[in-house]
Amino acid sequence: MTLLNEVMFRPLDPGYADAAARRAAGGAPPRGRAGAVGLVALAVVLGLVTTAAAVQLRAPQPGVIAARETLEQEILTRQGVAEELSARGAALSAEIEQLQGEALTGASADVLQGLQAEGALTGTQAVEGEGVVVTLDDTSGGLSSDDVDASSLVHDSDLQRVVNALWAGGAEAVAINDQRLTGLSAIRSAGDAVLVDLQPLVGPYRVEAVGDPDALRTSLLRSGTSDFLQLLGTQYGIRSSVTTQSRIDLPGRSAPTLFFAQPPDATVDSDAPAGTTDGTTTDGSGAGPDAHETGQEIVE
Secondary structure, three states, X not given: OHHHHHHHHOOOOHHHHHHHXXXXXXXXXXXXXXXXXXXXXXXXXXXXXXXXXXXXXXXXXXXXXXXXXXXXXXXXXXXHHHHHHHHHHHHHHHHHHHHHHHHXXXXXXXXXXXXXXXXXXXXXXXXXXXXXXXXXXXXXXXXXXXXXXXXHOOOHHXXXXXXXXHHHOOOOEEEEOOEEOOOOOOEEEEOOEEEXXXXXXXXXXXXXXXXXXXXXHHHHHHOOHHHHHHXXXXXXXXXXXXXXXXXXXXXXXXXXXXXXXXXXXXXXXXXXXXXXXXXXXXXXXXXXXXXXXXHOOOOO
16 A cells, blocks of 8 residues: 555655755756766767777787797798608609619519509509599689588598599509509598698699590499589589590609518518508519509598
8 A cells, every 4th residue: 555655646756856846946057068078078088998998908918929929930940841851752762763773774674664563553653644634623613711611622532432433444543633642542631621641632633543544434434423523513513524635644652661571482471461551462572453453442
């Protein structure tokens, strides 16, 4: 009942009623220019303080800048060291090839031909000849963007399928963007990037295969790879092409690391490893056609 009485008989709050009475009696000064100027000054001060705080928060800290510069310098230093080591490795490989050539000066033609064939199979020998080039390109044309759909990019599995079809068609040598593939090569992905032997590649991806062009194109058709490439273009916009080249030059790569070896005339130990990790058999005969047919396949 008290609340109802207050609402009905005293609808105005006592504080408001006293202020209205003082204003009616002339006790409160009217609002003039001084009050407006005070409000404007207060707004300007608050704006300046807010702006200064925002600038201070967005300004990079000296410690963060120093850490970033240190990291950038370390990256540049490591890149320089890696380039020096790569150059030294290439020079040593060339020196080894020269010494091997001098040592095999008096060897028979059959031995030299066998070494060249094994070098082509293991990827250490540069190969040239006619063949087929399969090109795949992302929908974005190789430009990475956060807005690009992952399904419109070329994946490692797409390249694996093309490479396996070319090996099955009798390819003598295969390379992706001048990265020679061997029996130990791996085509993998790290996020949206495609890695071949841990080397990141950038599209368009050019898969080159040396061999009989007709047999390679037939293998692409029989394995369904050609239909698969058309499906990628229809559904995801991934561009692809298959062309025949009269001459393809594929570079060689450094010799693989030899972990186990055994003389060909030695007695085979039952506990000895059955083969080497680079595709060379324990009897020293090297990777032959069977190794090319089975070991060169890039497994998923």
